[in-house]
Amino acid sequence: MEINIVLAILVTALATYISRFLGVLTSKNIKETSKIFKWFNCLAYSTLSALLARLIIFPEGSRTYPGQHVEYQSGIFGIYKYTKKAVIPVALNSGTYWPKKEHLVAGGTIIFEFLEPIKSGLTKDVFMKVLENKIETASNDLINS
Amino acid sequence: MINTKYFLKGYVSIKGVDSPAIALFASFVAIGALFKSIGLNIQESIFSTFLTYALPGSLIMAESLIVGASLLNIFLAVWLVNARLYPMTVSLFPLLTHKSQPRLKYYIACHFIAVSAWLIMKKNYKPVERKYRLDFWIGVGAANLSVAVFATAFGFFIADYLNKDMMIGLAIVNPVYFTCVMVGAMKTMQMSLAVILGSAFGILFYFISPEWCILLGGFTAGTLAFFIGELNGN
Numbered sequence: 001m002e003i004n005i006v007l008a009i010l011v012t013a014l015a016t017y018i019s020r021f022l023g024v025l026t027s028k029n030i031k032e033t034s035k036i037f038k039w040f041n042c043l044a045y046s047t048l049s050a051l052l053a054r055l056i057i058f059p060e061g062s063r064t065y066p067g068q069h070v071e072y073q074s075g076i077f078g079i080y081k082y083t084k085k086a087v088i089p090v091a092l093n094s095g096t097y098w099p100k101k102e103h104l105v106a107g108g109t110i111i112f113e114f115l116e117p118i119k120s121g122l123t124k125d126v127f128m129k130v131l132e133n134k135i136e137t138a139s140n141d142l143i144n145s
Numbered sequence: 146m147i148n149t150k151y152f153l154k155g156y157v158s159i160k161g162v163d164s165p166a167i168a169l170f171a172s173f174v175a176i177g178a179l180f181k182s183i184g185l186n187i188q189e190s191i192f193s194t195f196l197t198y199a200l201p202g203s204l205i206m207a208e209s210l211i212v213g214a215s216l217l218n219i220f221l222a223v224w225l226v227n228a229r230l231y232p233m234t235v236s237l238f239p240l241l242t243h244k245s246q247p248r249l250k251y252y253i254a255c256h257f258i259a260v261s262a263w264l265i266m267k268k269n270y271k272p273v274e275r276k277y278r279l280d281f282w283i284g285v286g287a288a289n290l291s292v293a294v295f296a297t298a299f300g301f302f303i304a305d306y307l308n309k310d311m312m313i314g315l316a317i318v319n320p321v322y323f324t325c326v327m328v329g330a331m332k333t334m335q336m337s338l339a340v341i342l343g344s345a346f347g348i349l350f351y352f353i354s355p356e357w358c359i360l361l362g363g364f365t366a367g368t369l370a371f372f373i374g375e376l377n378g379n
Contacts, residue, residue, distance in 0.1 A: 005184075005185055005189050005210065006189065006192075007216060008206055008209070008210055008216065008219055009189060009192055009193045009196060009197070009206070010196070011216050011219050011220050011223070012193070012196075012197050012202055012203065012205070012206040012219060012220075012223045013193075013196035013197045014220070015202070015219070015220045015221075015223035015224040015227065016197050016198075016199050016202045016223060016224075016227045016230065017256065018224065019224070019227055019228050019229075019230040019231040019234070020230050020231075020234050020255040020256060020258045021252060021255065022231055022234075023230065023231045023232075023233065023234020023235050023238065023255060023258065024234060024238055024251045024252055024255045026231075026234075026235045027234060027235050027237075027238035027239050027242070027251075028242075030235060030239045031239060032239045032240050035375070037235075037236065037239055038335065038371065039367070039368070039371045040232050040235040040236045041236040041335075041336075041339075042335050042336075042338075042339040042367040042368070042370045042371040042374070043232035043236070043339075043363060043364060043367035043368070043371075044229070044232040044233045044235075044236040044367075045327065045330065045336060045339040045340055045343065045367070046339040046340070046342060046343030046346075046362075046363045046364075046366035046367035046370060047228075047229035047232055047233075047343065047359060047360065047362075047363025047364070047367065048229055048233070048260065048323070048327065048343065048363075049324075049327050049339070049340045049341075049343030049344045049347065049363075049366075050229075050343045050344065050346060050347025050350075050358065050359045050362040050363040050366065051201065051226070051229055051347065051359045051363070052320050052323055052324050052327065052344065052347075053343070053344035053345075053347040053348050054347050054348065054351060054358060054359060055201070055317075055320045056317070056320050056321070056324070057348055057351075058348075058351060058355070
Protein backbone atom coordinates (compact mmCIF):
# COMPACT_ATOMS: atom_id res chain seq x y z
CA MET A 1 0.00 0.00 0.00
CA GLU A 2 1.63 3.20 -1.15
CA ILE A 3 -0.44 5.89 0.46
CA ASN A 4 -0.94 6.71 4.08
CA ILE A 5 -4.16 5.19 5.39
CA VAL A 6 -4.92 7.96 7.86
CA LEU A 7 -4.56 10.55 5.10
CA ALA A 8 -6.88 8.54 2.87
CA ILE A 9 -9.47 8.42 5.66
CA LEU A 10 -9.23 12.16 6.21
CA VAL A 11 -9.53 12.89 2.50
CA THR A 12 -12.58 10.61 2.26
CA ALA A 13 -14.20 12.31 5.25
CA LEU A 14 -13.51 15.75 3.81
CA ALA A 15 -14.86 14.86 0.37
CA THR A 16 -18.03 13.61 2.05
CA TYR A 17 -18.45 16.53 4.43
CA ILE A 18 -18.21 19.11 1.64
CA SER A 19 -21.60 18.10 0.22
CA ARG A 20 -23.21 18.22 3.66
CA PHE A 21 -21.64 21.62 4.36
CA LEU A 22 -22.77 23.11 1.06
CA GLY A 23 -26.21 21.66 1.75
CA VAL A 24 -26.54 23.61 5.00
CA LEU A 25 -25.24 26.73 3.29
CA THR A 26 -27.90 26.44 0.58
CA SER A 27 -30.67 25.55 3.05
CA LYS A 28 -30.28 28.90 4.78
CA ASN A 29 -32.29 30.70 2.14
CA ILE A 30 -34.78 28.01 1.22
CA LYS A 31 -38.29 27.92 2.62
CA GLU A 32 -39.92 24.53 3.03
CA THR A 33 -42.98 25.73 1.15
CA SER A 34 -41.01 26.92 -1.89
CA LYS A 35 -40.81 25.29 -5.30
CA ILE A 36 -37.03 25.04 -4.99
CA PHE A 37 -37.45 22.94 -1.88
CA LYS A 38 -39.75 20.61 -3.79
CA TRP A 39 -37.23 20.40 -6.62
CA PHE A 40 -34.43 19.50 -4.21
CA ASN A 41 -36.69 16.91 -2.67
CA CYS A 42 -37.11 15.29 -6.11
CA LEU A 43 -33.35 15.50 -6.66
CA ALA A 44 -32.63 13.84 -3.32
CA TYR A 45 -34.92 10.91 -4.02
CA SER A 46 -33.78 10.51 -7.62
CA THR A 47 -30.04 10.59 -6.88
CA LEU A 48 -30.60 8.16 -4.06
CA SER A 49 -32.47 5.78 -6.28
CA ALA A 50 -29.84 6.20 -9.03
CA LEU A 51 -27.22 5.17 -6.49
CA LEU A 52 -29.26 2.19 -5.30
CA ALA A 53 -29.92 0.98 -8.83
CA ARG A 54 -26.24 1.26 -9.59
CA LEU A 55 -25.22 -0.57 -6.42
CA ILE A 56 -27.64 -3.40 -7.06
CA ILE A 57 -27.12 -3.82 -10.80
CA PHE A 58 -23.41 -3.08 -11.09
CA PRO A 59 -21.98 -3.97 -7.68
CA GLU A 60 -18.44 -4.45 -8.85
CA GLY A 61 -16.62 -4.93 -12.12
CA SER A 62 -15.41 -8.39 -12.99
CA ARG A 63 -12.06 -7.33 -14.35
CA THR A 64 -9.30 -6.34 -11.97
CA TYR A 65 -6.57 -3.75 -12.07
CA PRO A 66 -3.17 -4.98 -13.23
CA GLY A 67 -1.33 -6.37 -10.25
CA GLN A 68 -4.44 -6.33 -8.03
CA HIS A 69 -4.89 -9.52 -6.12
CA VAL A 70 -8.28 -11.24 -5.91
CA GLU A 71 -9.21 -14.69 -4.76
CA TYR A 72 -9.44 -17.23 -7.60
CA GLN A 73 -12.87 -18.75 -8.05
CA SER A 74 -12.90 -22.52 -7.84
CA GLY A 75 -15.11 -23.22 -10.89
CA ILE A 76 -12.06 -24.23 -12.88
CA PHE A 77 -11.36 -27.00 -10.39
CA GLY A 78 -14.72 -28.60 -11.18
CA ILE A 79 -13.82 -28.88 -14.86
CA TYR A 80 -10.31 -30.08 -14.00
CA LYS A 81 -11.64 -32.78 -11.69
CA TYR A 82 -14.36 -34.19 -13.92
CA THR A 83 -12.52 -34.10 -17.25
CA LYS A 84 -9.32 -35.50 -15.68
CA LYS A 85 -7.30 -33.42 -18.16
CA ALA A 86 -4.27 -31.24 -17.64
CA VAL A 87 -4.86 -27.48 -17.37
CA ILE A 88 -2.76 -24.99 -19.31
CA PRO A 89 -2.61 -21.69 -17.40
CA VAL A 90 -2.46 -18.47 -19.44
CA ALA A 91 -0.96 -15.23 -18.20
CA LEU A 92 -1.87 -11.93 -19.85
CA ASN A 93 -1.15 -8.24 -19.58
CA SER A 94 -4.33 -6.85 -21.20
CA GLY A 95 -5.17 -4.88 -18.05
CA THR A 96 -2.30 -2.53 -18.79
CA TYR A 97 -3.93 -1.34 -22.01
CA TRP A 98 -7.61 -1.70 -21.20
CA PRO A 99 -8.07 -1.09 -17.49
CA LYS A 100 -11.23 -1.72 -15.56
CA LYS A 101 -13.55 1.30 -15.34
CA GLU A 102 -12.05 3.02 -18.36
CA HIS A 103 -13.50 3.27 -21.81
CA LEU A 104 -10.37 4.25 -23.63
CA VAL A 105 -8.27 1.42 -24.88
CA ALA A 106 -4.60 2.40 -25.00
CA GLY A 107 -2.46 1.15 -27.88
CA GLY A 108 -0.04 -1.67 -27.24
CA THR A 109 0.52 -5.36 -27.77
CA ILE A 110 -1.39 -7.68 -25.51
CA ILE A 111 0.68 -10.74 -24.69
CA PHE A 112 -0.86 -14.11 -23.92
CA GLU A 113 1.70 -16.38 -22.37
CA PHE A 114 0.84 -20.07 -22.32
CA LEU A 115 2.47 -21.67 -19.30
CA GLU A 116 3.51 -25.21 -18.43
CA PRO A 117 0.44 -27.49 -18.09
CA ILE A 118 -0.68 -28.54 -14.63
CA LYS A 119 -1.08 -32.31 -14.73
CA SER A 120 -4.37 -33.89 -13.66
CA GLY A 121 -5.05 -35.51 -10.31
CA LEU A 122 -4.09 -32.81 -7.80
CA THR A 123 -6.31 -32.03 -4.80
CA LYS A 124 -8.34 -28.82 -4.80
CA ASP A 125 -6.12 -26.89 -2.40
CA VAL A 126 -2.91 -27.78 -4.18
CA PHE A 127 -4.37 -27.21 -7.63
CA MET A 128 -5.75 -23.77 -6.80
CA LYS A 129 -2.47 -22.74 -5.21
CA VAL A 130 -0.34 -23.92 -8.14
CA LEU A 131 -2.69 -22.30 -10.66
CA GLU A 132 -2.73 -18.99 -8.84
CA ASN A 133 1.04 -18.94 -8.33
CA LYS A 134 1.77 -19.65 -11.96
CA ILE A 135 -0.66 -17.10 -13.38
CA GLU A 136 0.15 -14.35 -10.89
CA THR A 137 3.91 -14.69 -11.22
CA ALA A 138 3.86 -14.79 -15.00
CA SER A 139 1.30 -11.94 -15.29
CA ASN A 140 3.29 -9.74 -12.96
CA ASP A 141 6.40 -10.42 -15.00
CA LEU A 142 4.52 -9.44 -18.16
CA ILE A 143 3.16 -6.26 -16.62
CA ASN A 144 6.51 -5.22 -15.22
CA SER A 145 8.53 -6.05 -18.31
CA MET B 146 -26.93 23.57 24.16
CA ILE B 147 -28.76 20.45 23.10
CA ASN B 148 -32.18 19.83 24.56
CA THR B 149 -31.74 16.45 26.24
CA LYS B 150 -35.37 15.45 26.14
CA TYR B 151 -35.65 15.87 22.39
CA PHE B 152 -32.19 14.44 21.80
CA LEU B 153 -33.20 11.24 23.62
CA LYS B 154 -36.54 11.15 21.81
CA GLY B 155 -34.64 11.23 18.54
CA TYR B 156 -32.12 8.69 19.78
CA VAL B 157 -34.73 6.07 20.66
CA SER B 158 -36.65 6.55 17.41
CA ILE B 159 -34.20 4.05 15.92
CA LYS B 160 -36.07 1.33 17.81
CA GLY B 161 -39.12 1.47 15.52
CA VAL B 162 -40.28 -1.63 13.67
CA ASP B 163 -39.39 -0.17 10.30
CA SER B 164 -36.08 1.10 11.59
CA PRO B 165 -33.01 0.92 9.36
CA ALA B 166 -30.85 -0.21 12.30
CA ILE B 167 -30.58 -3.86 11.28
CA ALA B 168 -29.79 -3.14 7.64
CA LEU B 169 -27.35 -0.44 8.69
CA PHE B 170 -25.69 -2.83 11.10
CA ALA B 171 -25.33 -5.57 8.48
CA SER B 172 -23.70 -3.27 5.96
CA PHE B 173 -21.22 -1.78 8.38
CA VAL B 174 -20.27 -5.24 9.62
CA ALA B 175 -19.26 -5.91 6.01
CA ILE B 176 -17.30 -2.65 5.90
CA GLY B 177 -15.50 -3.52 9.13
CA ALA B 178 -14.53 -6.91 7.75
CA LEU B 179 -13.43 -5.35 4.47
CA PHE B 180 -11.29 -2.79 6.31
CA LYS B 181 -9.56 -5.57 8.19
CA SER B 182 -8.90 -7.57 5.06
CA ILE B 183 -7.23 -4.64 3.31
CA GLY B 184 -4.96 -3.99 6.27
CA LEU B 185 -6.50 -1.22 8.34
CA ASN B 186 -6.19 -1.57 12.10
CA ILE B 187 -9.14 -1.29 14.47
CA GLN B 188 -8.53 2.37 15.33
CA GLU B 189 -8.36 3.35 11.67
CA SER B 190 -11.55 1.40 10.90
CA ILE B 191 -13.54 3.07 13.66
CA PHE B 192 -12.04 6.45 12.85
CA SER B 193 -13.08 6.05 9.22
CA THR B 194 -16.71 5.16 9.94
CA PHE B 195 -16.96 7.87 12.56
CA LEU B 196 -15.60 10.58 10.27
CA THR B 197 -17.11 9.60 6.95
CA TYR B 198 -20.30 7.77 7.89
CA ALA B 199 -21.50 7.24 4.34
CA LEU B 200 -21.18 3.74 3.06
CA PRO B 201 -20.49 4.17 -0.67
CA GLY B 202 -17.71 6.62 0.16
CA SER B 203 -16.06 4.11 2.47
CA LEU B 204 -16.30 1.44 -0.21
CA ILE B 205 -14.59 3.71 -2.74
CA MET B 206 -11.86 4.45 -0.22
CA ALA B 207 -11.28 0.74 0.39
CA GLU B 208 -11.17 0.04 -3.33
CA SER B 209 -8.74 2.90 -3.89
CA LEU B 210 -6.45 1.68 -1.13
CA ILE B 211 -6.31 -1.75 -2.77
CA VAL B 212 -5.26 -0.36 -6.13
CA GLY B 213 -3.08 2.37 -4.64
CA ALA B 214 -4.93 5.34 -6.17
CA SER B 215 -3.67 8.85 -5.42
CA LEU B 216 -5.23 11.05 -2.75
CA LEU B 217 -6.63 13.35 -5.43
CA ASN B 218 -8.28 10.38 -7.10
CA ILE B 219 -9.81 9.27 -3.83
CA PHE B 220 -11.08 12.77 -3.18
CA LEU B 221 -12.78 13.06 -6.57
CA ALA B 222 -14.24 9.57 -6.56
CA VAL B 223 -15.65 9.95 -3.05
CA TRP B 224 -16.99 13.40 -3.76
CA LEU B 225 -18.80 12.13 -6.85
CA VAL B 226 -20.41 9.17 -5.13
CA ASN B 227 -21.37 11.14 -2.02
CA ALA B 228 -22.58 14.29 -3.76
CA ARG B 229 -26.11 13.00 -3.27
CA LEU B 230 -25.73 14.23 0.32
CA TYR B 231 -26.04 17.77 -1.02
CA PRO B 232 -29.66 17.55 -2.27
CA MET B 233 -30.44 15.37 0.74
CA THR B 234 -29.27 18.11 3.11
CA VAL B 235 -31.13 20.81 1.21
CA SER B 236 -34.31 18.76 1.30
CA LEU B 237 -34.10 18.23 5.06
CA PHE B 238 -32.52 21.20 6.79
CA PRO B 239 -35.11 23.83 5.85
CA LEU B 240 -37.52 21.72 7.91
CA LEU B 241 -35.25 22.01 10.95
CA THR B 242 -34.42 25.72 10.97
CA HIS B 243 -35.44 27.83 13.92
CA LYS B 244 -34.08 31.22 14.88
CA SER B 245 -33.28 30.13 18.44
CA GLN B 246 -30.70 27.58 17.25
CA PRO B 247 -27.10 28.76 16.80
CA ARG B 248 -25.89 28.65 13.20
CA LEU B 249 -22.78 26.62 14.02
CA LYS B 250 -24.93 23.80 15.36
CA TYR B 251 -26.29 23.18 11.87
CA TYR B 252 -22.81 22.81 10.43
CA ILE B 253 -22.01 20.17 13.03
CA ALA B 254 -25.39 18.44 12.87
CA CYS B 255 -25.10 18.02 9.10
CA HIS B 256 -22.42 15.40 9.68
CA PHE B 257 -25.25 13.00 10.50
CA ILE B 258 -26.76 13.29 7.02
CA ALA B 259 -26.76 9.80 5.58
CA VAL B 260 -29.59 7.79 4.12
CA SER B 261 -30.68 5.93 7.26
CA ALA B 262 -31.01 8.92 9.56
CA TRP B 263 -32.41 11.05 6.75
CA LEU B 264 -35.22 8.59 6.06
CA ILE B 265 -36.20 8.33 9.74
CA MET B 266 -36.22 12.11 10.03
CA LYS B 267 -38.24 12.65 6.87
CA LYS B 268 -40.85 10.36 8.28
CA ASN B 269 -40.96 11.62 11.86
CA TYR B 270 -40.26 15.36 11.84
CA LYS B 271 -43.84 16.61 11.66
CA PRO B 272 -45.06 16.05 15.23
CA VAL B 273 -41.82 17.43 16.68
CA GLU B 274 -42.02 21.04 17.80
CA ARG B 275 -40.09 23.18 15.35
CA LYS B 276 -37.90 24.80 17.97
CA TYR B 277 -36.49 21.41 18.98
CA ARG B 278 -36.37 19.64 15.64
CA LEU B 279 -32.62 20.13 15.33
CA ASP B 280 -32.05 18.50 18.74
CA PHE B 281 -34.32 15.65 17.73
CA TRP B 282 -32.32 15.28 14.51
CA ILE B 283 -29.02 15.19 16.38
CA GLY B 284 -30.48 12.37 18.47
CA VAL B 285 -31.54 10.40 15.37
CA GLY B 286 -28.15 10.96 13.75
CA ALA B 287 -26.16 10.04 16.85
CA ALA B 288 -28.15 6.80 17.21
CA ASN B 289 -27.44 5.79 13.62
CA LEU B 290 -23.80 6.73 13.85
CA SER B 291 -23.36 4.69 17.02
CA VAL B 292 -24.88 1.66 15.32
CA ALA B 293 -22.51 2.15 12.37
CA VAL B 294 -19.43 2.52 14.56
CA PHE B 295 -20.35 -0.45 16.72
CA ALA B 296 -21.03 -2.58 13.62
CA THR B 297 -17.70 -1.61 12.06
CA ALA B 298 -15.84 -2.75 15.16
CA PHE B 299 -17.88 -5.95 15.31
CA GLY B 300 -17.23 -6.66 11.63
CA PHE B 301 -13.53 -6.07 12.16
CA PHE B 302 -13.38 -8.70 14.87
CA ILE B 303 -15.44 -11.35 13.10
CA ALA B 304 -13.74 -10.77 9.72
CA ASP B 305 -11.97 -14.12 9.86
CA TYR B 306 -15.27 -15.98 10.06
CA LEU B 307 -16.78 -14.31 7.00
CA ASN B 308 -16.11 -15.42 3.45
CA LYS B 309 -16.51 -13.22 0.40
CA ASP B 310 -20.08 -14.30 -0.37
CA MET B 311 -21.21 -13.60 3.17
CA MET B 312 -19.68 -10.14 3.00
CA ILE B 313 -21.47 -9.34 -0.24
CA GLY B 314 -24.69 -10.67 1.26
CA LEU B 315 -24.33 -8.40 4.29
CA ALA B 316 -23.43 -5.39 2.21
CA ILE B 317 -26.45 -5.74 -0.07
CA VAL B 318 -28.98 -5.78 2.80
CA ASN B 319 -28.83 -2.01 3.12
CA PRO B 320 -29.45 -1.11 -0.56
CA VAL B 321 -32.32 -3.59 -0.67
CA TYR B 322 -33.85 -2.10 2.47
CA PHE B 323 -33.54 1.41 1.06
CA THR B 324 -35.11 0.36 -2.20
CA CYS B 325 -38.15 -0.85 -0.25
CA VAL B 326 -38.34 2.43 1.65
CA MET B 327 -38.07 4.33 -1.63
CA VAL B 328 -41.03 2.45 -3.03
CA GLY B 329 -42.88 3.33 0.16
CA ALA B 330 -42.11 7.01 -0.39
CA MET B 331 -43.79 7.04 -3.81
CA LYS B 332 -46.91 8.88 -2.66
CA THR B 333 -47.15 11.78 -5.09
CA MET B 334 -46.50 11.83 -8.81
CA GLN B 335 -43.28 13.77 -8.26
CA MET B 336 -41.96 11.29 -5.74
CA SER B 337 -42.90 8.28 -7.83
CA LEU B 338 -41.31 9.70 -10.96
CA ALA B 339 -38.20 10.74 -9.04
CA VAL B 340 -37.70 7.21 -7.76
CA ILE B 341 -38.54 5.37 -10.99
CA LEU B 342 -36.70 7.72 -13.35
CA GLY B 343 -33.80 7.88 -10.89
CA SER B 344 -33.14 4.18 -11.10
CA ALA B 345 -33.68 4.10 -14.87
CA PHE B 346 -31.33 7.03 -15.56
CA GLY B 347 -28.83 5.85 -12.98
CA ILE B 348 -28.40 2.68 -15.00
CA LEU B 349 -28.57 4.34 -18.43
CA PHE B 350 -25.93 6.90 -17.55
CA TYR B 351 -23.71 4.13 -16.22
CA PHE B 352 -22.97 3.22 -19.81
CA ILE B 353 -21.84 6.78 -20.52
CA SER B 354 -19.80 7.22 -17.37
CA PRO B 355 -19.70 4.92 -14.34
CA GLU B 356 -18.28 7.76 -12.24
CA TRP B 357 -20.81 10.42 -13.13
CA CYS B 358 -23.91 8.25 -13.54
CA ILE B 359 -25.32 8.91 -10.07
CA LEU B 360 -25.01 12.68 -10.30
CA LEU B 361 -26.05 13.12 -13.92
CA GLY B 362 -28.72 10.44 -13.79
CA GLY B 363 -30.11 11.71 -10.51
CA PHE B 364 -30.12 15.33 -11.65
CA THR B 365 -31.86 14.59 -14.94
CA ALA B 366 -34.42 12.30 -13.33
CA GLY B 367 -35.18 14.60 -10.40
CA THR B 368 -35.59 17.68 -12.61
CA LEU B 369 -37.82 15.82 -15.06
CA ALA B 370 -39.92 14.45 -12.19
CA PHE B 371 -40.27 17.92 -10.71
CA PHE B 372 -41.45 19.54 -13.93
CA ILE B 373 -43.78 16.74 -14.97
CA GLY B 374 -45.26 16.80 -11.47
CA GLU B 375 -45.68 20.59 -11.52
CA LEU B 376 -47.39 20.54 -14.91
CA ASN B 377 -49.85 17.93 -13.72
CA GLY B 378 -50.55 19.51 -10.35
CA ASN B 379 -48.33 17.01 -8.49
